[in-house]
Amino acid sequence: MAVGLGPLSTLHPVPGFELGIASAGIKRPGRKDVVVMRCAEGSRIAGVTTTNAFxxxxxxxxxxxxxGEVRYLLTNTGNANAGTGADGLARARRACARLAELTGVAESAVLPFSTGVIGEPxxxxxxxxxxxxxxxxxKADNWEAAATGIMTTDTLPKGASRQFQHDGVTITVTGISKGAGMIRPNMATMLGYIATDAKVTQGVLQDLVRDAANKSFNRITIDGxxxxxxxxxxxxxxxxxxxxxxxxTGELFAKLKQAVFEVFMEVAQAIVRDGEGATKFVTVQVNGGGTHQECLDxxxxxxxxxxxxxxxxxSDPNWGRILAAVGYAGVAQLDVSKIDVFLGEVxxxxxxxxxxTYTEEQGAAVMAREEITIRIELGRGTCSETIWTTDLSHEYVKINAEYRT
Known part of the structure; x- marks a missing residue:
């Protein structure tokens, strides 16, 4: 059950960006599992990808x-095309080549994306x-259908949209994501596509996607x-x-950055809210660290x-487990006598x-909520970091035990 995740809000079309969905029956006959996205000529695309060596x-x-010059993005679900060696590369290139042939663009103008079972041709x-x-x-207004088309074990489509005005012109930022399990930075299995009709140089765009991902997709984890x-x-x-x-720099960039960051954050947190078997949406906030890295650790x-x-x-306020985890996080010379821990406001x-002042009843009342904040004050510096995660339920085990059946 998705935690606090309901129907999609309005996903505004982005001028110069279209999405199309079809059924290839990769894992199940009739399922919409192929998504093609078309970018207007002259579009720029930047991205970040997994750090997994495989x-x-x-x-x-x-x-x-x-x-380079990219015109199409091709996504399939139901098959990850990972752990497939040279044959997997050849198959991915073949799919891109066919799309390029159908559209009259260079093969290098097609970017492939896959998600699903690992190790299958x-x-x-x-x-x-x-x-x-x-x-x-x-179609330009096909965002919601595309959000459904890229799902695997997701229970709901995920998307967000923002618009702002600059010099009388409306700028749109719209994005979708997928993911519910195998979620842990870096990158955070997930896919995310965010588009805007702003005109941005390649270098600025690459820095923007990296910064936005670091504060959103790289701050979520479901199962590590x-x-x-x-x-x-x-x-x-x-x-x-x-x-x-x-x-x-400048007012236009500041407005764009805010809109992009908001969309990234919303679609990233939606992945956690829809985590496999999740019944809780959990914010873990660490303050007072000597470095940002030790806060993240x-x-x-x-x-x-x-x-x-x-x-x-x-919903068990077994707070000793939290202290134990803080203690084994690997923070050098950690003075535990300075540490405070909060469940919500308690x-x-x-x-x-x-x-x-703590009572078991106070802790149990917080743990019974669907949305919980665990706040840890280290008392050793001025750095802070926040990540988002879920609980671990019977349903998570069931989903992953039966994933390939």
Whole structure:
């Protein structure tokens, strides 16, 4: 059950960007599992991809082609095309070549993306057979259908949209994402596509997508597993009647950055809210760190602890598990006598010990909520970091035990 995640809000079309969906029957007959996205000529695309050394064939090809002239993005679900070696690369290139042939662009102008089961040969013939239908379906207002088309174990489509005005011109930023399991930075299995009609140089766009991903997709975790296929693309079609953004300064860039960051954050947090089997949306906030990295180390130690995650599922305020995770996070010369821990607004531990004001009833009341904040005050510096995670339920085990059946 998705936590606090309802129907999609309005996803505004982005001038110069179209999406088309079709069924190839990769994993299940009739399922819409191929999505083609078309960018206007002159669009710029920047992106970030998984740090997993076993990255999938489409990730390798996308890395090769980013920065060049890109006109189409091709996504399939149901098959990750990862762990498939040279054959996987050949199959991904073949799918791109067929789409290029149908549209009259260079093969290098097509970026491939895949998500699904690892280690299985990509059924490229099925994908090829669906391409014309996806092209025939291309529409600027197809964001919601595309959000459904890229889903795997997701229970709901994920998307967000923002608009702002500058010099009387409306700028749009719209994005979709998918992911519910195998979620852990870096990148955070997930795919994200965010488009804007602003005109932005390649260097500024690449810095923007990296910064936005670091504060959103790279701050979420469900199960601690970094996927082989993670990709997040930021597309600038340049269709808005405004001057090109050439530097990360000025009012127009500030407005664009805020809109992009908001969309990134919303679609990233939607992945956590729809985490496999999740019943809780959990914010882990660490303050007072000596460095940002040690704050992240503590936050992830808490977020990845199976003992804490199962306690969250059971609504059990077993605060000793939180102290233990903070202690093994690897922070050098950690003075536990300075540490305070809060569940929501309730102080459960003060100066490294159970707070004198704390009662089990207070902790149980917080843990019964669907949305919980765990706040840790380290008392050793001025750095802070926040990440978002879930509990670990019976349903998570069931989904992943039956994933390939």
């Amino acid at each position: 990255c999938a064939a489409p990730v390798l090809i996308t890395r090769e082609r980013l920065g 990509l059924p490229v013939e099925k994908i090829e057979s669906a391409l014309q239908a996806a092209l025939d379906d291309l 597993d970094t996927s082989t296929n993670d990709c997040c693309m930021l597309i600038a079609t340049g269709q808005a009647a405004l001057a090109e953004i050439t530097e990360a 503590v936050a992830y130690a808490v977020a990845h602890s199976p003992l804490i995650k199962t306690a969250l599922f059971a 102080c459960i531990a003060s100066k490294g010990c159970r707070a004198t």
